[in-house]
Amino acid sequence: xxxxxxxxxxxxxxxxxxxxxxxxxxxxxxxVTVRTVDDIRAALRHARERALSVRVHTTxxxxxxxxxxxxxxxxxTALDGSVEVDVDRRLARIPAGTRWGAVVEATTPHGLxxxxxxxxxxxxxxxLLGGGISFYGRAIGLAANSVRAIELVTADGELRRxxxxxxxxxxxxLRGGGGGFGVVTAIEVELFAATTVVAGATFWSxxxxxxxxxxxxxxxxxxxxxxxxxxxxxxxxxxxxxxxELRGGPVLGVDGVILSTVDGVPDDAARHxxxxxxxxxxxxxxxxxxxxxxxxxxxxxxHMDPSDPVPYLGDHLLLRxxxxxxxxxxxxxxxxxSGSPLVMAALRQLGGALSRPDPAGGVLxxxxxxxxxxxxxxPDGPVTPELITGHFATVRAALGxxxxxxxxxxxxxxxxxxxxxxxxxxxxxxxxxxxxIDPTGLFRADxxxxxxAT
Numbered sequence: 001x002x003x004x005x006x007x008x009x010x011x012x013x014x015x016x017x018x019x020x021x022x023x024x025x026x027x028x029x030x031x032v033t034v035r036t037v038d039d040i041r042a043a044l045r046h047a048r049e050r051a052l053s054v055r056v057h058t059t060x061x062x063x064x065x066x067x068x069x070x071x072x073x074x075x076x077t078a079l080d081g082s083v084e085v086d087v088d089r090r091l092a093r094i095p096a097g098t099r100w101g102a103v104v105e106a107t108t109p110h111g112l113x114x115x116x117x118x119x120x121x122x123x124x125x126x127x128l129l130g131g132g133i134s135f136y137g138r139a140i141g142l143a144a145n146s147v148r149a150i151e152l153v154t155a156d157g158e159l160r161r162x163x164x165x166x167x168x169x170x171x172x173x174l175r176g177g178g179g180g181f182g183v184v185t186a187i188e189v190e191l192f193a194a195t196t197v198v199a200g201a202t203f204w205s206x207x208x209x210x211x212x213x214x215x216x217x218x219x220x221x222x223x224x225x226x227x228x229x230x231x232x233x234x235x236x237x238x239x240x241x242x243x244x245e246l247r248g249g250p251v252l253g254v255d256g257v258i259l260s261t262v263d264g265v266p267d268d269a270a271r272h273x274x275x276x277x278x279x280x281x282x283x284x285x286x287x288x289x290x291x292x293x294x295x296x297x298x299x300x301x302x303h304m305d306p307s308d309p310v311p312y313l314g315d316h317l318l319l320r321x322x323x324x325x326x327x328x329x330x331x332x333x334x335x336x337x338s339g340s341p342l343v344m345a346a347l348r349q350l351g352g353a354l355s356r357p358d359p360a361g362g363v364l365x366x367x368x369x370x371x372x373x374x375x376x377x378x379p380d381g382p383v384t385p386e387l388i389t390g391h392f393a394t395v396r397a398a399l400g401x402x403x404x405x406x407x408x409x410x411x412x413x414x415x416x417x418x419x420x421x422x423x424x425x426x427x428x429x430x431x432x433x434x435x436x437i438d439p440t441g442l443f444r445a446d447x448x449x450x451x452x453a454t
């Protein structure tokens with residue numbers, strides 16, 4: 001018996017439309033949580049019979065980027081089954097609906113690590129199909145390049161398994177093509193060996209932001225590929241969940257992961273860590289210093305992402321190297337005394353394998369930029385959505401000279417923000433695949449902005 005499609009007001013509708021971003025609720029005409037391939041086929045028949053478009057999601061972390069769902073059936077994937085680890089082949093088969101925390105829990109006892117993001121609550125499939133920028137990304141590249149097979153139900157109800165040797169055009173389009181191909185049921189990803197890393201975060205008062213940013217920026221120019229870091233300016237609330245050292249004013253933090261390249265004691269990682277943190281610690285005394293040698297499972301705690309749903313608005317750019325002028329502009333509009341309402345403003349380090357094209361990768365297989373900029377804020381009380389979006393515009397204007405005009409799909413938090421991660425030639429190729437796989441356009445409304453020419 002297939003899962004029933006639910007309507008607004010019904011408990012099953014509320015369950016299927018749950019989102020992590022409470023500021024961007026999803027309100028489709030109908031919704032269903034699918035656990036089997038037959039559930040998906042029944043949902044697609046329901047949509048066709050009622051002339052509804054089909055939308056797909058799992059956790060709703062990116063619900064702000066989803067856009068309106070008028071005349072849509074929303075499918076939430078929560079496929080039955082657990083993570084299957086093939087230790088000898090270093091592969092994990094992951095059912096759609098699985099979060100990264102469950103994958104890390106399944107793989108790390110074997111000394112193997114997936115190319116996961118910074119939060120264990122994020123859904124695996126959406127992250128991987130959107131490229132995915134892991135804390136290991138500078139060493140191994142975009143997470144989507146580690147995908148080895150994808151299983152999905154297409155508009156005709158067929159369950160397909162695609163890989164490099166099975167419909168390679170669809171396999172390429174799925175990885176970064178912007179969606180609109182079907183309902184993914186499982187994904188197979190390559191794992192890499194890692195038993196020890198150096199990871200953590202160090203924080204200073206944001207009054208030292210200018211000197212700290214310049215020092216970190218200088219280090220990124222020649223940073224080892226084993227190191228992936230980010231610099232963040234945080235304005236955190238005075239609540240018990242936040243360490244007391246980080247409350248009561250803006251702080252600047254540098255966090256990340258440095259892979260060990262030797263067995264046992266991570267000598268190389270320790271040296272790289274000192275090269276990173278030594279110049280920063282000489283600028284000012286940290287208020288909190290928490291880098292340590294740890295198992296890879298601890299990496300999910302480094303970024304201190306919230307574990308429970310929260311409301312937030314976000315913005316994002318891909319930036320060239322900032323130089324001294326760009327660094328000064330970043331601090332001017334986001335640092336201490338700027339009046340910024342943003343809870344977080346970050347520069348994620350790119351380069352290394354993240355910036356190198358992968359001929360075997362998907363249509364999105366690298367990012368030609370030096371930093372990912374992302375900013376987020378919580379609309380609450382005097383911090384209105386209008387105030388937040390106004391400051392987003394201020395930041396965009398300040399960083400405009402260094403904006404590449406491109407975006408990274410997994411960092412997009414708004415359907416309205418400018419997007420563009422594919423070239424015109426890429427879009428044309430992906431559209432040809434969509435026309436073959438979904439000729440009636442059942443999934444047309446599920447395509448990201450600027451990822452199709454139709």
